[in-house]
Amino acid sequence: MRRWFGLMLIAMVACASPKPLFESEQSAAPADPEVKASEPGASGTKRVVRIYHTSDEHGWLDGRFSRSKQTRYGGTELLSRFLKSQGFDARRDLLVSGGDMWTGPAISTLLEGRPMVEVFNHLGYVATAVGNHEFDFGLDVLHRNMAASKFSYLAGNVSSVTGERPFEAMKIVERSGLKVAIIGLAYEATPKVTRPDAVAGMNFEDPTAVAVDLAIEARDTRGADFSVIVIHDNVKIFEPHLKALHAAGVRALLGGHVHTPYHETNGSLALCVPKDKLKELCEVEIDLAEDRVRVDRIKITSKDKEIKDPALKAILDQAKVDSDDRGKEVLGQLTGPLPNEGELADHGLGQLVGQAWVAADEKAAVAITNRGGLRMSLPAGPVTVSDIIGVMPFTNSIVRVHLTGPELTEVLKHPQSLATGASLDADGKAQVGGRAIPAGRRVPVLINDFMLFGGDGYRFRKYDAAPVMLDIPWRRPVYAYLRQVGETGPEQLKRAWLKSLKP
Structure with missing residues (x-):
């Protein structure tokens, strides 16, 4: 016993x-x-x-x-x-x-x-x-x-x-x-x-x-x-x-x-x-x-x-001391979290980057970045320089390329593409601001230089032999956009993104 x-x-x-x-x-x-x-x-x-x-x-x-x-x-x-x-x-x-x-x-x-x-x-x-x-x-x-x-x-x-x-x-x-x-x-x-x-x-x-x-x-x-x-x-x-x-x-x-x-x-x-x-x-x-x-x-x-x-x-x-000296500035406030996942309609980070880039350039109404370049989600609350660096940690710059309708169609169908200002119509063809692209016309599009040089299998060098190197670090427009709007969130960004797709 x-x-x-x-x-x-x-x-x-x-x-x-x-x-x-x-x-x-x-x-x-x-x-x-x-x-x-x-x-x-x-x-x-x-x-x-x-x-x-x-x-x-x-x-x-x-x-x-x-x-x-x-x-x-x-x-x-x-x-x-x-x-x-x-x-x-x-x-x-x-x-x-x-x-x-x-x-x-x-x-x-x-x-x-x-x-x-x-x-x-x-x-x-x-x-x-x-x-x-x-x-x-x-x-x-x-x-x-x-x-x-x-x-x-x-x-x-x-x-x-x-x-x-x-x-x-x-x-x-x-x-x-x-x-x-x-x-x-x-x-x-x-x-x-x-x-x-x-x-x-x-x-x-x-x-x-x-x-x-x-x-x-x-x-x-x-x-x-x-x-x-x-x-x-x-x-x-x-x-x-x-x-x-x-x-x-x-x-x-x-x-x-x-x-x-x-x-x-x-x-x-x-x-x-x-x-x-x-x-x-x-x-x-x-x-x-x-x-x-x-x-x-x-x-x-x-x-x-x-x-x-x-x-x-x-x-x-x-x-922390060395990085805080450069990254502690609060740029703005988020009313809700911005996820780094899903389709573009719900991809808050992709919408934020696209809106910021387009706002920084007078000639392009279309911006496309690659999903792999965005590395983390953002929670609701204050957004600092360090937060944006965590999202976009690479040392890329913004480039303006000019694409035909078929070329833009191919880019929009790429699984890595997060686009603002352009979408595919019911027939699977590219449209800008809700309008078809006339034959022979070239559309100015903002991308990053990683994509330009063939990253993720993109073929922009084949499409445009004379891309415009804007010498703008790809994070800088995001800083400026957040400072300007002060407060934004998933609903506001989605409304702005949907507006960019309409005439």
Whole structure:
């Protein structure tokens, strides 16, 4: 009876245990008998390496705090706490990133990524794959940030037209007595989703075409016991090549860019993509002697806003001072939230940007921006310069192009287009202000220079050989518009947008 009561008490305590601060989703599998370990390190004493992986941090130093749930999601402080809770040891463990580190909220964007570099240095990151947003501030800023970094920027599938490699392909480190190769790969379509001028003269090869060769080089030439591939893309692109990669010594594929969390094991090969903005991380444990891997995705949350890491607090405090000096001005008030989603009829941010651009130009009644350029929603209440920078973090400028009716029709049908002043009629043809466009007539249209140079697959250079570079930073008209109207909101913006579509 006493034994039965004791067992019941243990069960009750277990059921009543509070939910852990760090939630994990674990996936583990025994070694695949058909897949053999690579020769180096396949025998000997048990040596385990832990790898922690984040991606698409996007400058979210503080994470997000939900007032309704009184919960903080992600951020560098919670990452620091988690690593300490796990006994992170740089002699045994690895911390890596899938890229897209710094473009996001004003605290990072205004300072061109400097705070994120300082935080990565402090936390002990070893390497990052080169993401498409690493090019957002141009090559000079990227090179400056690279020079200030204690970690490596890796992209083994990027070359220049002269045959040189602008980034290292891999980094060899020693952990738990094992040589580990960290191989970095960039997103093949980077030239279409970043500033084309920043990657001019660079070739981005198919990462699946070079990954196996790089892993073989790491093993046979560089003496690596195993390799980890960090890529700014979905790791599922490697599915047809998993056995070849495993045979070449790869034990983990860690991805990013797609913002869709995913993890699994395939034999003794771990695959993982974490959520963005430091809301979670991947934890991989590799036991080479047993040819066994384990992978978790860890969500990091807290109920407080405290910064407990003194060195991290110093970095964040200085970044806030430096960014607040430029971003604290209140531009206006929003009577309701402006979502960054949905169709244009309900896309408050797209309507705000379009109305602001048209108001700033005397010659164009049509403005089109791309959805991907707007990065966050705006809540009701005061709107500051920092808020608009968080929405529009990139260093784009406004361009005026002139389009025929068929060309404008093609642009309006592009899934990224958010248009003001132009729409499609019942026959699917472009109209401006509710009127058809006469044959042969060209309509002035405002766009951003990312779109002009082919970003997101737009073809404006083909349509207009002599675009007008207005040299107006794309955020400036939004500042001016909010200052002028003082107060606006979703209903007012929608009415103005609908009016722009009528004769």
